[in-house]
Amino acid sequence: MGSSAAIPTSSRNLSAQLLALGEKYFLIDCGEGTQMILRHLKIKINKIGHVFISHLHGDHFFGLIGLISTWHLIGRKTPLHVYGPPQLQEIIELQLNASLTLLSYPVVFHHTSIVGIQTIADAGNLIIKSFPLKHRVPTTGFIFEEKPLPRKIKRADSDRYGVPIYFMEKLRAGADFETADGEVIPNNLLTEDPPKPRSYAYCSDTAYYEPVAEHVKGVSVMYHEATFMNDKEVAASEKMHSTAAQAARIAKMAGAGKLIIGHFSARYDDVEALRNEAAVYFKNTVCAEDLETYIIENQDPEEVCCP
């Protein structure tokens, strides 16, 4: 929903992304104004069950308290799970206490840690992990991994071997089949591989930090901040942000399928130059555009390949 760094500009909002998988919505960071954008996009906000806050710089979380308040005012009942640095809970609770608000729904805080990669949530078809980024305050990235899908049954083959209906579930789970006369049919004769699970990694804010590539190895689509271009590499390093080239080098190292760069400094009116800089290292790079929708899917390796 927003591709701007630090301060909103006339054309770019602050950091916030909505990941949708079926009927489940996951909110990733929540800059000021996010609730207005969700409303503008006509998003059914009650489908958001989980909010992930990367770190406590205002452009990534100042919108959360407003959204939490609005959910209360419209009478939300279902629990909200909030993942973020421990002090986030204190900040939210202090403001709710100041307004004497007893929320209409439970908020469950899950404190993130910057020690290694950690599984933080199991939500339907997704496993969500946090991993450390390198920034001026404790910051984590998040990776959303689809659980492996069941194997696909080859109907003609399973019919030929007389696999009964009740056994189909086991077949999808990978079991071999034993016929009435004791012959064992290997699973791979009866089923084929399901589509590769998809995954999405969110990496903002961070300096160039190679361990990130390890944590998101083989990710389908990766968002990585690119606050600056390479001519500002020293400034980027001092402020613990990345350049477009650095983001692309991490994506290449991770073997990502696609790279979305964002969190652009207000100095850049046109961000095409950042994309071009990144594409030198990682061809399948696009610039995040506010209010735009991106499909998370595994890429054809031909499209991804690096120079």
Place this chain on the structure above:
Amino acid sequence: MGSSAAIPTSSRNLSAQLLALGEKYFLIDCGEGTQMILRHLKIKINKIGHVFISHLHGDHFFGLIGLISTWHLIGRKTPLHVYGPPQLQEIIELQLNASLTLLSYPVVFHHTSIVGIQTIADAGNLIIKSFPLKHRVPTTGFIFEEKPLPRKIKRADSDRYGVPIYFMEKLRAGADFETADGEVIPNNLLTEDPPKPRSYAYCSDTAYYEPVAEHVKGVSVMYHEATFMNDKEVAASEKMHSTAAQAARIAKMAGAGKLIIGHFSARYDDVEALRNEAAVYFKNTVCAEDLETYIIENQDPEEVCCP
């Protein structure tokens, strides 16, 4: 900048007003998104030296921390004076600490109190006072009063009596003049009354509360919340909000010159009915419109008169 109550709608923003007197800007309440609206309106935000927060319900202050952060990021140097309930300071400071931010400029907090009317600021040509409103959490209104202007010299008369240049300042301040041969010329023969000082009162959020009328007696222009219409008078009373008719009765009682109603419930798409309800009690009523500019001036009593 915003006329909506509690939650933003597709056409109405949250509470925030900018009062301008010459080069001095005063921000009154600061709902989420206020910094974006200021940017949209191309307001020079560094001219804002004072912020007044009526109470700690989120729709009136969640935008302040973002604005304070943005001022820091653009390198503000001049002090900011923030007037509001004591806990506001704690909320702002906790969030600055969480992001390890040492602001580039001083923020001076002035804690408001709900005991009677109090002079809280003397800013150039304005005296600003707070006064208690009646709401679910401690809430104050604010009145901005122009200081009395100097008397206007009647040039022909002052020339006739030979008033020297050095005495003009005293004449403007109201002194009588003694001629060379000892004759005392009363000031009112040499000067005329200056324009009546203008004043603006901000009254949100509040239930119907008659002491407000006393505190803003004779105000030029009064903003008073009108969350509901009179058919919701019971709900208004329970939630400690006002109806349009109640706002108008306070304005009439105060002898205000003009009434602006706002803080409209999201239930009202069209607010003209609220204006009509108010106008029964106070003719010179207008509805607050988002992003609109209102001139604060004393009214011709003919225009104001009540039924």
